[in-house]
Amino acid sequence: MLRFFLIILFLITAIVIFFTQTQPYYKDIKTLIAERDEYQVALVDSRELQTLRDQLLSQYNTISQDDFNRLGKILPVSIDSGSIIVMFEDRARENGILLKKIDVIESKESTSDSTTALGALPLPYKTVGLSFSISGSYASVLSFFSDLEKNLRLIDIKSISFSSSPADIYEFNVSAKTYFTPVSPLTAVADTKKSEGAKEILSMLTKLRAVKIDTDFFSGDIYKSLVDFLPVLEMPKEYGRPNPFILPPEAATPIKK
Template identity: 30%
Template sequence: MRTLLPYLMIATALALFFLFVSPRWGSVKEFRSQMGQYNEALNKAAELRGLRDELLVQFNALPKDDITRLERLVPDSVNTVKLVTDIDAVAGKYGITVSNVRVTEETVDISQEVPSPETAKPYLTTTITFKFTATYQNLVAFLKDLEKSLQLVDVKSVSFDSGKSKNNLYEYEVAIQTYWLK
């Protein structure tokens, strides 16, 4: 029996190794490889957190007036009523009355595939078309004033009817485009 006991213990140890330890050891190896991936993700998150903090410090260093002007230049959302009111106020300086206002907002088609980051625009556009009657000089002054307004606008088209003008007054149709962040 004494000579059999060491062989029995070795056989029990081998059986325990192959039945219990070996399968668990494979799980441990798998967890270690996952731990490496998680550590990489944590390092990347720490790097991104540092970058975010650095950008936040730079953003907070900007004067509040500049931030307000930037938010007005390219707002988070479009307030078409306020924008049309601002356009009307600028036009009023030159005795221009704006009429036939049409607002066309760019729509996002959610049924299509998600665009890649390279082709996706970080903004949406709104086109505002309106008509008015004015002299050419007032048109030029109005467009210059509109160009200097705080909100970013592009004049997309200007058309006019030179029919039978009275007192050098012409009927103009202007289409402008404004931008806002998604």
């Protein structure tokens, strides 16, 4: 009988010790096990991340500086309105047509350009609207549009309306758009930095999985046929006097009394 009570007493004591002393440590152990599993997954992901990064950098380094510069003009990181306007003026003059008006509409993308499906990644580029009017002969206008088609800077024609006159002079009103990306995808690959934490590693891994570098693009006939019509605008190195109403010392003449 005494043995039975001792067994019951030991069981009760063990239960009390478990719930008062062991259980808090048991919860900590479960938390540590979960964290260990999470870090093991993060370690596997980090190794895959490093492998993907090295593969992309290897492809990135095969691109020549000339191709990289041309790619930066196809999809620049910003829009230089002045260069675009000068390019249109040069193409119009070279083809013997009159550029009557051009507007660069630097505003947010329209809903049709920026809307993506639910859960889809946002578009990696933004659009800028172009609106211009030209007039000239049919052959000259056709040559002008041919230049835009083979231009290195991407320009998509959205709509065209035109009118003609008995003198074989056509007037076109054109709506178009061009593109730019705030951050170059290739630069983003080259500037990949180490991330800390499982969530950051998983986020970076997801992004790198979506990056594809097609180096065959640079050897294609279409890419090689593109012509860089965009001019380089240089700002003057010297400026005028701070105060235009004060003559410089060498130009000042003494006043005779």
